[in-house]
Amino acid sequence: MKWLLLLALAALSECLVKLPLRKGKSLRKHLEENGLLQDFLKSHPYNPASKYYPSLAQEAGQPLQNYMDIEYFGTIYIGTPPQSFTVIFDTGSANLWVPSVYCSSPACSNHQRFNPQQSSTFQSTSQSVSIQYGTGSMTGFLGYDTVQVAGIEDTNQIFGLSETEPGTFLYSSPFDGILGLAYPNIASSGATPVFDNMINQGLVPQEVFSVYLSSDDQSGSVVIFGGVDSSYYTGSLNWVPLSAEGYWQITVESISMNGQVIACSQSCQAIVDTGTSRLTGPPTPIADIQYYIGASQDSNGDYIVNCNSISNMANIVFTINGMDYTLTPSAYVSQVRGYCISDFEAMNLPSNSGDLWILGDVFIREFFVVFDRGNNQVGLAVAV
Structure with a gap:
């Protein structure tokens, strides 16, 4: 989506106003092109206690496409002139990477590939990168270039250029690459994540x-960089401190049904992950949940429920920082090709604090999420 920034000198003030941006141009760039930057900076002197000129920074929305309620991705641009790529905006990882023209894997053959020789601003490095996801992996090398996200021009951004993408998952994926939004300490090869570079x-x-x-499968999904839009949720935001900084990790106090705790009786650790479709947890408690909701495993490994029973199934409640977050049966059951499938899935994700649960898209569709790097917390509110 292209954004148009209406520039009027009289509208420049100390307050930050949410304005849409034309793709690829920052407010600073517009001021420079119109000969207004020096006058603006004279009237808005630099504050040494601040990392930036506050009035030059704007919050910006990145539209996402909902692909069958399975994946959400949006378009970014890399290089000069810009080359376009669709990427998953993934809070469960921290690297940005896209396929490159040096990749020979089948997964690269049917996706957009970055050509560094066609970008005048690209800078190569001798550093390699290798990333393993729950499904799929990539290897390649790192380079620097200008990355445009939500109309924000992020210069000197380090990113991965894939040379191998083994397996079939990435081949069949409707997106080209991944843009990680987790903390830099989990970034492969020490690469600075996009959001950190924006902050810096x-x-x-x-x-x-x-x-x-x-x-x-509706439109309207969005990542808002630099702010919060209250039109996307009802009630108030409830803040949850992170229990660890790397993933967006929080403590779930319990998971219950009909007032009975059915999992996490002694609390458990979970990550809020936009890059995971389902709601996952360790095999034993997930098996218990499947039993309680009446799901049985079929020959494909999916847990099937009777579609006619959905209206009579119970809600599942996640208690987080003293607040209850309710998933209705229609939220945690998907209808696929005439079948009704449980969106709970067993997955081993070990960490220093035990096996992690993943509050994936199944959870995030129900609750608007604010990821607060400044205060190391997440905010949750009922989505509209």
Whole structure:
């Protein structure tokens, strides 16, 4: 989506106003092109206590496409002139990478590939990168270039150029690459994540981004960099401190049904992950949940429920920092090709604090999420 920034000198003030941006141009760039930058900086002197000129930073929305309620991805641009790529905006990882023209894997043959020789601003490195996901992996090398996200021009951004993408998952994926939004300490090869680079360059007014994911294959999904839009949720935001900084990790106090705790009786650790479709957990408690909701495993490994029973199934409640977050049966059961499938899935994800649960898209569709890097917390509210 292209954004248009209406420039009027009289409208420049100390307050931050949410304005849409034309793709690829920052407010600083517009001021430079119109001969207004020097006058603006004279009237808005630099504050040494701040990392940036506050009035030059704007919050910006990145539209996402909902692909069958399975994946959400948006378009970014890399290089000069810009080359376009669709990427998953993934809070469960921290690297940006896209396929390159040096990749010979089948997964690269049917996706957009970055050609560094066609970018005048590309800078190569001798550093390699290798990333393993729950499904799929990549190897390649790192380079620097200008990355445009949500109309924000993120210069000197390090990113991965894939040379191998083994397996079939990435071949069949409707997106080209991945843009990680987790903490830099889990980034492969020590690469600086995109949002950290935005913060360091003063491109966002606040060290937060927020996510709204639409339901039922609808449009309207968005990542908002630098701010929060209250039109995407009802009630108030409830803040949850992170229990560890790397993933967006929080403590779930319990998981219950009909007032009975059915999992996490002694609390458990979970990550809020936009890059995971389902809601996952360790095999034993997930098996218990499948039993309680009446799901049985078929020959494909999916847990099937009777579609006629959905209206009579119970809600599942996640208690987090003293607040209850309710998933209705229609939220945790998907209808696929005439079958009704449980969206709970067993997955081993070990960490220093035990096996992690993943609150994936199944959860995030129901709750608007604010990812607050400045205060190391997430905000949750009922999505509209």
